[in-house]
Amino acid sequence: MNSFFNNTKDAFTLKSNFDLLRARFLFTIIQNKFLVRLGTWVTNFCLKIHLPINSIIKISIYKHFCGGIKETECYPIIKNMFKKNVCTVLDFSTEGYQNEKDFEICCEKKISIIEFIKDKDEIPFAVFKPSSVGKSSVFEKVSKGTILNTDEKEAWLKIRNRFHLICKKAKESDVKILIDAEEFLIQNAIDQLALEMMIEYNKNEIFIYNTVQMYRKDRLTYLKKITTENPGILLGFKLVRGAYMEKERYLSKKHDYPSPICKDKLSTDKNFDSAIEYVFQNLKQINLVCASHNEASTLKVMDLMNKNNLKNNDKKVWFGQLYGMSDNITFNLAMKSYNTFKILPFGPVKNLIPYLLRRAEENTSVIGQSGRELSLIKSEIRRRRLQS
Ligand SMILES: Cc1cc2nc3c(=O)[nH]c(=O)nc-3n(C[C@H](O)[C@H](O)[C@H](O)COP(=O)(O)OP(=O)(O)OC[C@H]3O[C@@H](n4cnc5c(N)ncnc54)[C@H](O)[C@@H]3O)c2cc1C
Numbered sequence: 001m002n003s004f005f006n007n008t009k010d011a012f013t014l015k016s017n018f019d020l021l022r023a024r025f026l027f028t029i030i031q032n033k034f035l036v037r038l039g040t041w042v043t044n045f046c047l048k049i050h051l052p053i054n055s056i057i058k059i060s061i062y063k064h065f066c067g068g069i070k071e072t073e074c075y076p077i078i079k080n081m082f083k084k085n086v087c088t089v090l091d092f093s094t095e096g097y098q099n100e101k102d103f104e105i106c107c108e109k110k111i112s113i114i115e116f117i118k119d120k121d122e123i124p125f126a127v128f129k130p131s132s133v134g135k136s137s138v139f140e141k142v143s144k145g146t147i148l149n150t151d152e153k154e155a156w157l158k159i160r161n162r163f164h165l166i167c168k169k170a171k172e173s174d175v176k177i178l179i180d181a182e183e184f185l186i187q188n189a190i191d192q193l194a195l196e197m198m199i200e201y202n203k204n205e206i207f208i209y210n211t212v213q214m215y216r217k218d219r220l221t222y223l224k225k226i227t228t229e230n231p232g233i234l235l236g237f238k239l240v241r242g243a244y245m246e247k248e249r250y251l252s253k254k255h256d257y258p259s260p261i262c263k264d265k266l267s268t269d270k271n272f273d274s275a276i277e278y279v280f281q282n283l284k285q286i287n288l289v290c291a292s293h294n295e296a297s298t299l300k301v302m303d304l305m306n307k308n309n310l311k312n313n314d315k316k317v318w319f320g321q322l323y324g325m326s327d328n329i330t331f332n333l334a335m336k337s338y339n340t341f342k343i344l345p346f347g348p349v350k351n352l353i354p355y356l357l358r359r360a361e362e363n364t365s366v367i368g369q370s371g372r373e374l375s376l377i378k379s380e381i382r383r384r385r386l387q388s
Helices: 017-030 033-048 054-065 071-083 100-117 136-144 150-172 184-201 219-229 245-254 265-281 295-307 327-335 349-365 369-387
Strands: 086-092 125-128 176-179 208-213 235-240 286-291 317-322 340-346
Touching: 017 033, 017 054, 017 369, 033 349, 054 349, 071 086, 071 340, 086 100, 086 125, 086 327, 100 125, 100 150, 125 150, 136 150, 136 184, 150 176, 150 184, 176 184, 184 208, 184 219, 184 245, 208 219, 208 286, 219 235, 219 265, 235 265, 265 286, 265 295, 286 295, 295 317, 295 327, 317 327, 327 340, 340 349
Parallel strands: 086 340, 125 176, 176 208, 208 235, 235 286, 286 317, 317 340
Antiparallel strands: none
């Protein structure tokens, strides 16, 4: 590990001894594939037969990865992080939204969050998941270029309208907005709308950021195409590696099309590096959010900022991590004045269970991720014991 990220004292400055012991317990379990699978099965089973497991989840994994039920409940965490120069992006859980009424509620909720965060320096970005404001089947058809029937045309119009409502509200409130990336089969439609939003709302300043998943083989080409084909347009990109690798591989096999995902981790890493380099070659046109828990990628961005004479706190570049993970990256960057944020999910426990299970699954399947977290947590516990 690079020594820049070794400083566990500042990384865990906001965590009590109890928080650290809980984190050690959680990541020890998460490291065990069998226990994660068993836990996932038991959780789903308990939910199915309506066993009241919410309170157990709330004091354990939920408390580590989420902020609370309501945005106001998250505020103490947000204020404490901001004292350490770490901003927050509030992410209201929207898993399982499936019909027009849900999508409407979700759109209104996103707009109310923007209203809540406007004028709050500690929350400079809002975020939304495209499939929470419209049917995935419509996104998929638009992505494939399939002719839509009358109902679908109406649904697509509503989706576009909701994108505009959220992005317009963000711009008017001086809040930047991150559009999440999703599955390959629906991403083309998301990209179309994201570009439309950037053209409309990134006039003198970049408010709209689209997310680019670099585990996809074709995304560097996308990045270059969108930049060169829209020379006068200011573009915001949030670079990620991608969260749906196993699902994408499964779907491509099931529906018999070539997998869109890079053949191995090294290829994804190379792609991510190339995307970072490309962004820095086009800094006049592009703002970057490096959304990653990868230390090498973070160091690469820091190095390129330095080579391009950008100050650490230049607003063209942001670093983002998920709440409950990689505090050693976030807080050590923040100490050196880099722009950093944590994505802080909030909402009812039941709605956040799929997110939490994904975090557990991701930390098991990503080589070394939970090991990295666990060893940092252990070394901070040891450091505090030696000090007391
Ligand atoms: C702030 C933030 C916002 C995010 N927003 C989104 C989003 O909108 N959409 C989204 O999809 N994800 C999103 N993610 C998740 C992200 O895509 C990654 O899953 C996660 O961050 C792990 O990647 P990494 O760069 O942090 O670290 P690493 O641990 O270095 O990389 C792990 C990642 O590498 C890739 N990988 C692993 N093994 C292989 C393999 N065998 N072959 C090919 N590739 C492999 C996978 O993408 C895996 O997630 C977000 C993450 C953060 C921190």
